[in-house]
Amino acid sequence: MSLEEVYDTIIIGAGIAGLSSAIYTSRLGLKTLIISVDVGGQLTYVSSIENYPGIEALSGYDLMFKVRNQAKSFGAEIILDEVIDLAKHDGVFVVKTKGGRIFKAISVIAACGKAPRRLGVEDEERHIGKGLSYCVICDGPFYRNKKVVLISFGNKGVEGLEILSPLASEVHYVTTSKYDESVEVAKKFSNVHTYPGYRVTKLSKDGGVFKVNLIDPDGSVKELEADGVFVELGFETRIDFLRKYVEVNEKGEVVVGKSCETKVEGLFAAGDLIDMPYKQAVIAASTGVIAALSAVNYVNKVKGVTKSLRGDWGKKTQVTKKKSFRL
Ligand SMILES: Cc1cc2nc3c(=O)[nH]c(=O)nc-3n(C[C@H](O)[C@H](O)[C@H](O)COP(=O)(O)OP(=O)(O)OC[C@H]3O[C@@H](n4cnc5c(N)ncnc54)[C@H](O)[C@@H]3O)c2cc1C
Structure with missing residues (x-):
């Protein structure tokens, strides 16, 4: 064209x-x-x-x-x-x-x-589809016996933990909120390590392994390593x-x-x-x-076409009832 x-x-x-x-x-x-x-x-x-x-x-x-x-x-x-x-x-x-x-x-x-809400860290878009996923249901099964980081909260966090914990070898759960139902649920799983109230400051990759940098509300920093990173922060x-x-x-x-x-x-x-x-x-x-x-x-x-679509079927429409349903 x-x-x-x-x-x-x-x-x-x-x-x-x-x-x-x-x-x-x-x-x-x-x-x-x-x-x-x-x-x-x-x-x-x-x-x-x-x-x-x-x-x-x-x-x-x-x-x-x-x-x-x-x-x-x-x-x-x-x-x-x-x-x-x-x-x-x-x-x-x-x-x-x-x-x-x-x-x-x-x-x-x-x-x-x-669209899935982004983490908001530098170079995030570059990692999408290369180990960074916004859908645990879709991509969780690829991480059987692997180490993953899940960043989420509330209901979505609970759902993510319930899917990832039985599959992955380790789940590092970073939750934006310090106390919510997902923090309680996380305690049920022996392979889940929880970081309540932490914020992700940087996401990078070194030889196929993700490095996830965190900061807690008191300012202490931490670095996690993982094969995959899941972000489930809702849609915007x-x-x-x-x-x-x-x-x-x-x-x-x-x-x-x-x-x-x-x-x-x-x-x-x-x-x-x-x-x-x-x-x-x-x-x-x-x-x-x-x-x-x-x-x-x-x-x-x-275009100057005078006819316009009617809002409803109008009185003149003939409706023929052809068959009735048997219940
Ligand atoms: C996990 C999940 C489960 C769900 N389960 C159900 C269910 O069981 N039943 C149900 O009824 N609903 C369900 N929903 C809700 C349902 O999926 C949405 O209401 C519906 O898909 C919204 O459709 P949409 O076309 O408005 O937007 P979207 O599906 O978000 O489509 C928007 C499109 O626009 C494109 N786009 C965005 N920005 C641009 C741009 N700048 N330029 C070009 N393209 C752009 C996107 O790539 C996308 O293709 C579910 C949603 C999710 C996330």
Whole structure:
């Protein structure tokens, strides 16, 4: 595509929200591009999803594989890249990526969800996937009989300990909080060493072995060695490129109206990124659809198409009941 060509909509994020948006926008004829760091988002961390309507139990990966194929079957294009900048000039959005690419669109749907909260130490990104993991459920089993460091707290800490302790030879549990339920649970496991109230100051690698530097609230320092490091500190939105255009609540979520619209005309947001009280796949998918239908109406308006999508089925719709279920 040349720079002068303009997509009808660019969707940022290929989680369940973004891909659900894409199914609707592309099926309704909008030229749709999805730009995403990965395909599948948070659901790829889920070993079995049992509460998505119509699907009794399926791994998150398999569900997202189907949803991706569905979006592609209607013509949605997907590229793997990270969006780092967004601007609107003369009614057209200009989207810039980390890979140095520039794309244009009439509308944008931000569906960038949430990402695991980082430790915030230097060079952290360099170790991701090379022994540093943000998902004990996904990567814990790779550390059978190995030494690991787990940095977490509360419920997530308990879950991490329960998975890692039976597998690993040693678990060094660094918990940000000095007293919480996970500190009590840690005492049950003979191979767990706990560092309550400690903070990680540095993460480095020496010949394949991690060195994790800690400091306690009194200022004493410690160095741990491990084969793998797990960080389970919850999830956060990462929307630096959006902040200047949208209202953001105290949790860092984008505030939207009933049609998933933001303060900027043509810019919509959906999924875990928005200020919805519950974070579930079906909710992310449905807000993705709301954003998509709003984008379709917006693009039609910009193009001077007079028809717009109706909000409901309307009185004239004929509904034929074909079969009834036997209970
Ligand atoms: C461990 C775990 C278990 C869960 N279990 C369930 C469950 O059983 N049932 C259920 O209903 N829900 C469950 N959830 C919640 C569910 O996964 C989320 O509500 C849902 O996946 C959110 O989807 P999303 O598309 O809004 O965001 P995400 O899944 O976070 O997807 C966002 C996408 O945007 C991309 N992205 C982010 N920033 C950028 C950028 N700047 N440029 C380009 N791309 C970007 C990301 O790479 C990602 O692909 C679980 C979540 C977790 C973490």
